[in-house]
Amino acid sequence: MYCKIAIDGPAGSGKTTVAKELARRLNIDYLDTGAMYRIVGLYLKESGIGPDADEEEIQKKLENLFIEYKDGNYLVNGKIVGDEIRTAEAGVYASQYGANPAVRNFLTNLQKEICKNRSIVAEGRDIGTVVMPDAQVKIFLVASPEVRAKRRYEELKAKGKEISFDILLNQIIERDKNDTSREIAPLVKAPDAVEIDTSNMTIEEVIEEILRIVKNKCRVIDN
Ligand SMILES: Nc1ncnc2c1ncn2[C@@H]1O[C@H](COP(=O)(O)OP(=O)(O)OP(=O)(O)O)[C@@H](O)[C@H]1O
């Protein structure tokens, strides 16, 4: 019996940090679907195709895009991608192109394929609702926009990327609006998801809380 864990939530709520550590402790696979939307957003932007382009045009362009996940790295057409997908701009492109049905169709099919027949922690915006609706554990992480912007600010600063807090806050609010208001696969808490407000919780407290839920729902060993 596989253990499928879906972690959804807005930008900066802690999904990637928590999901990676959970996968490590439970010794199961991990999937960062945001990275895939960032890859596609950058790829289409650099191809000169806009987020509102015809689905057929986008579909045709995506036929030449091969995304793999190997040993903790994403490869695009055989080449490892690095921090270029982690910029604030890449997050904005991901959100803009992520509203296009052709992009969602392409990535959802790929994500469903990856999540099939294995225990996995997958994180994103629509894991519990679309990608893994049968997940035994569904977590919806939230935090105030200010807290999430502050976290992103500290994260980028630690990487030597100075960007104003106000710009980050506006980008987060814009992305939240985009992600929650789009017609296809919006960011929304699945009815059977557990909501955790991480605003005043440490990373360890969030992980412990989720592990308690996982142990109730899945037969897993916590390393
Ligand atoms: N509970 C927490 N307390 C303090 N800092 C946190 C907490 N959770 C995450 N962080 C920090 O906030 C930053 C963003 O976290 P993370 O990338 O996991 O968020 P996310 O939800 O995956 O964001 P995105 O959807 O944009 O990828 C990271 O630097 C992380 O270390």
Ligand SMILES: Nc1ccn([C@@H]2O[C@H](COP(=O)(O)O)[C@@H](O)[C@H]2O)c(=O)n1
């Ligand atoms: N399942 C998903 C995951 C992500 N997105 C879009 O990508 C943007 C970037 O995601 P991060 O987790 O890396 O911040 C995000 O804002 C979404 O617009 C998505 O639509 N579905």
